[in-house]
Amino acid sequence: MRRGDSIASKLDWLTIFLYFFIVLLGWLNIYAAVYDETAVQNIFSISLNSGRQLIFIAASAVIIIAILTVDFKFYDTFAYFIFGGIIFLLVFVLVFGREVAGSKSWFEIGAFRLQPAEFAKFATALAVAKYIGTSGFRMDYIKNQLMLFGILALPAILIILQGDTGTAMVYSIFLFVFFREGMSPLLLILGTAAGVIFVLTLLVPEHIYLYGGIAIIAALALVFGKRTTRRIILIVGGALVITGVIKSVDYIIDDVMKPHQQNRVKALINPDADPLGYGWNVTQSKIAIGSGGFSGKGFLRGTQTKFDFVPEQSTDFIFCTIGEEHGWIGSLVVISLFVTLLLRIIYIAERQKWRFARVYGYSVACILFFHFGVNIGMTIGLFPVVGIPLPMFSYGGSSLIAFTVLIFILLKLDAHRMQVLVR
């Protein structure tokens, strides 16, 4: 290998810069979230979350070097092995794991805890990429689609069994990857529509209006469109399906969801109904962010987060610290950083000639997007409270390392994109 061909010259430094910038901001905000004016504290102290996060950052650096050192073909070749290994860990943790806050998804190793579900994301991305990247793969084959959903369902079900529905929901985002790779948009549209109807059903207590609205829309479509047999069947059938979804919402809420999940949905719809009970998290989170104003209270000057009004202020609700201490401007910076990173990753994915790398790239973008959207969405009351971290920002070793692995495998593949023959 010639010197000019060193890996450093081929890496996408913009992504690396964005990655480290987000990690650094996250670290500072973790310190701000636990900062106590009355105590003598050091940001490096191992007794603080910020000190421990620094260890995780250092570990991430080591892992980055390891990922970049390994031959790029390793990830393609061993995709199924890695996936299989992670699935084994997921089963293993179900049996031997330690239960934390109702979820049995942790291994305890000394003072640190490891959450295999975090690592299942990149493993699943590799497996999906490997499957789609197989020569002759066609997305329009039902068999292929079923196989892909199987790959997603395996970790998702295991994680649900651990009691961590939030993390399991991430796998739904692979629909976008499949969409990019040629799957009919119908599934995406139907999925989105079902979501909209679900929320509408909750927002409108009198379902009779919804039924009336559906009937009117269907009637209008019948009156003003061409009345072919196929269209009539489609419209009537669609209206019936939607009615069925509405009917099933109550069933899902009351019988399928666990009480704490029901409450999170209720808190989204009307957080003021029980601000001290199930609405507490969302109410306090919005208070913290909302009190930041345009330019915020200043670094370490926030009160709501560090006085524990906001729960989980250094993990899932870390965005509150940004909103409170740095205001709308700070939020703009953080959101812009994430959007730039996401667009850059999509750009990187698109420039791959190797389908495996491209699919993997999209998987990375979509997983990050899901976390970004759901996490910030819940802190500002646009999404039910789902306990998933803000990537590279929230406190937590498993999560930081998992996202690092996820991103740097892509960068490794990208660095070698010229060495891959177009298949």
Place this chain on the structure above:
Amino acid sequence: MNESRKNIIQLIVILTAIVFLVKLFSIQVLDDKYAQAATSNIIHKVVEYPHRGLIYDRNGKLIVYNTPQYDLTITPKEVRDLDTLRFCELFGLAPGEFKSKYEKMSRTKGFSYVKPNAFIKQLSNVDLARVQDYLVDFPGFDIQARTTRAYSYPVMANALGYVSEINQRQLDRDTANYYKQGDYIGQSGIEAYYEEQLRGKRGVKFKIKNVRGIEKGDFEGGKYDTLAIPGKNLTTTIDIDLQRYGEELMKGKAGSIVAIEPATGEILSIVSGPSYDPADLTGRNYSMNFARISADTMKPLFNRPLMAQYRPGSIFKIIQAMIALEEGVIEPYTRIACNRGIIGCHGAHSFEDLVGAIKHSCNPYFHNVMKRVVNQGLSADTYEDTKIGLAKWNKHIESFGLGAPLGIDLPNEKSGLVPSVAYYDRAYKNRPWKYSNIYSIAIGEGENLVVPLQMANFAAIVANRGYYYVPHLVKSIGDSGEPLSQFKEKHYTSVDPGYFEIAVEAMAKVVESGTGQYRARLKDIVVCGKTGTVQNDPLPDHSVFIAFAPRDDPKIAVSVYVEDAGQGARAAASIASLMIEKYLLGETKRPYIENYVLKGDFLN
């Protein structure tokens, strides 16, 4: 074709970010309700209670002060492994009382699960010393200090009043919204009248707290804090030694003693009998003691000097004489036969002049004097003439401070009653009435009512020869050295001051050689006085005496009422003269009189 789908995905990412930024802008910049909620989340108001003003006597002796008392508080959230049995034993509760007490407390407004609530109120120093070592065994329980009133002497309960927790009615009336549930407020006496001066002003400190209510420092560097302003001390007009002596004399009797310094209207002592120990209405046993005291049939809470309305009796004759002289219907030398046909009399006399009539308390004389005042022949119609005359009389009487509250600096002062034309019109339902219907008011019986304070003030008027200052109890508020402004205003009666010398002369005679000679006369001091024996069928008469001394340059004016004690010359005259002696000489030289009073057997 699928390459274009990249745009859709990019668009979704960007749209999501825009939605977030718009929502963030709306809650962070446009809506300030979150900023307010954040402030109210963290701010914790700490109220600083100022010290209540102290109360001194006229010679600078401390009468009322503050003493620390301790509330035992409970923070339910922090209670662990509570051994209620041991707790009850330690704090003197009956087993099971803990539960009922807790339930009662948890239903009150302002109860908090996470903050301290007063559980047992007002432990004394002694109780505290006993329990504080054990407190460590009861997590969630703590001691909160506050002050309550304490008294140097067990006297003057009714005049001083008491302080207790504010009640709902008072809270509703508090339009300025100063008071909060659980605050203490003066409920009667000086404590109530001077509440605003005594209480001072609460201070507020704004602290920031975390979600568990633990303090984390000053809010904005204490910018909004206000300091507590301590209450003002009051210097009263009371001579505490004289007061104690008066209470000693009144022990076992119902009635009152009011002593005034005539030149200033300052009240030297104000005794209401029977009384109670003011310390009983402070501290932990307040409720129990209050129930006991208020249920007492002798009514110790009834502040007799200003609330007990009696008929004035014979002491009223001096006022009648003054009015008649002013109206010009008699002269000092006017003699009137003691015609006992209409109205009874006592003692051996038959045809006295004015001084003699006062000295002998001649009823027919004053029946005739009053008739001359009321029927001056200003109208040919006897009925109309009586009305004109009574109205004139009324005007004079009122100028002596009768028939309306004088305006002493104590709450609940009664007016007494001076019957007016309108009063008799109402009483006779507009049927005609004339002097023969109303003559008993001539000798202080009938419809007349006065309170002892008014009679003491009358004695002061005679002592001053025609004017008075409104009697009051506080001569200096704080360091001002001044009483309230209304107590610096001189009030003249409508009678020419020249006539009062005759009253003085007559009252001196009463003590020198009349009804007061046996028990009211002092060796070196000329005492002027007048006895009264107020009918009180079917019980024994009330014993009444007013006096002042010395005759020239009077230093003290007194009224004494002793209920159901017979002739004014006995109980009341003895007590009044002892008070004068004590005040002017420091002690009595007549132990037999003192013993006579203390023995309290006046009817035989």
